[in-house]
Amino acid sequence: MNKKAFRMTSLSALAVCAFLLTLACNKSNTEQSSNNMSQTAATTPAAAPIDPATVATVNGTVKFDGVAPKPVKIDMSQDPACKGTNEAEAVVVTDGDLANVFVYVKEGLGTRTFDVPTTPVVLDQSGCKYHPHVLGVMAGQTVQIKNDDMTTHNIHPTPKDNREWNESQPPSSPAIEKNFAREEIMLPVKCNQHPWMKMYINVVKSPFYAVTDKAGKYEIKGLPPGDYTIAFVQEKLGEQDQKVTVGPKDTKTVDQSFKAAAD
């Protein structure tokens, strides 16, 4: 190979390497720009106070379309203190009903603000699993984290918009109390000591949210009459939205179904 050809080959190789390296930066830039866009979203005018006599209810069932995935087994053998049910809870389907779907009012509340509840939301670690697997909480509301296991856990939320933290919690230690300042859906929480332990906290600005139970059912009470977008979010299957209009004292049924995610 002559000198010129080598220089060309070397330059090409360097260019390819540099291109591959720049890809590392692009991903985080994309995430940042999407966060900025959501922060600058237009707000609607202030709404009238909620009249308790006219509030409506939205309820329904979330279904899973198709053949339900087989429960994935967890190997807890690396810690003898872990004696929980050894099945993952990523997609829990019982007779076609989908559990652990977070349902919340995504749009339609305008600039209404809501008092943050003073009662904490409890997240329990028992059998080396999180209970519940999907949790809803208002921004600023206290999350009380307990450890009922005879082993040490560490609680490590990995948020995009909130502050990240990581604390260990030995057996029989006092509950850890934390809160999340900003709205964030499906904020992952994990335990690095037991890698199968994962759950999701959903931080919202309003009290209008619910999590589907084993029968796939949910209920959101106390909604003022109006037009809303209801979002259904599942950790693996993504988000689906539905528009709904509720009148005074209405009870509307809004069902939703998810299809298996394409591999």
Added chain:
Amino acid sequence: MTRVAERGWQCAQPAASADRNHPGRPRGTTLNSIPATYNRAHHAFAVFTACAALVVITAGALVTSNDAGLSVPDWPTSFGYLVKVPHFVGGVRYEWSHRMLAGTLGMLTLTIAIWTLLVERRRWMRWLAIGALCTFVTQATLGGMTVLFFQPPWLSTAHATVAQTFFCIAVAIALFTGRKFVDRSQEDRPQGQPPRVDFDQRHPSLFTLTLLSIFVLYVQLILGGMFRHHGMSWWPHVANAVIVSFVLAWTSVRALSVYSKIDAVRQPAVVMLSLLITQLCLGFTAFLTRVAWGRSSVQPELPMVMATVAHVAVGALLLATTVVLAIQVWRNVPVALEERVPQAQGDASAA
């Protein structure tokens, strides 16, 4: 004006006989310009430190593969203590062991640095020992920062990259303190004479190829680290593997086809080629177990952990072997000097 200067050696000179400043010697002998004495214990300790560095890298790979990097949330203490053994379960086993092994390696590094400063007559070796110590301190700081800043991908990748840099320095110290390196008379010469070899007139030179190999391996290391720490997709690492394979194969084939008579070049070239093949197989296995099959797994599974840990360890060995090859080529392969001379001087010589 450029001219090829052939001073100092001719084609088919003995391998150990060419240096621009010392006619009849290779350029790499400048590394030995100050006589050094072989210290067996010092060399053995340097080899042990290099092996310990590989063990710590493997332990670090186990931490990442088991997603256990933050299982001990504090640093520099571990659950509030420096050395107290915690409840040894789950991810703590990997992270705490990694920390203790790294601490031991730190003591070894400090020892080899002080020992080198005391016994070495080669000034550059003393600087290399200090460099090893500084690299270790940098590496420990990066490790602590990954814990305190919750493993941002760029920081964890820097931790992985500096780890392998330290390993290469440790291997280099082991090489430079070896009997064959310190005392050339101890080199293997079956016929009693150094082998006769051509000087390197090809473009690129073998030495340039070894440097290019080190560069592409570093890029590959960064891309692999970013993928493992969830900072980017897998495909840039896989795409760059093609470039790495080409460059390393080119380098080793050149070394084996032209300089196979030089043991010090042939041996690392053979090892490099073998490790490259092994590494490609391990990379493919890691891809299958982690990306293709392990996508829906709820926890790190044994096959994916074994494949990725072996991939990291062999990758470290491959980089270190390439560095050794570069050093040996620099030291043993004579090159044609290309020197730029002033126009007037060139004209005068032409006249």
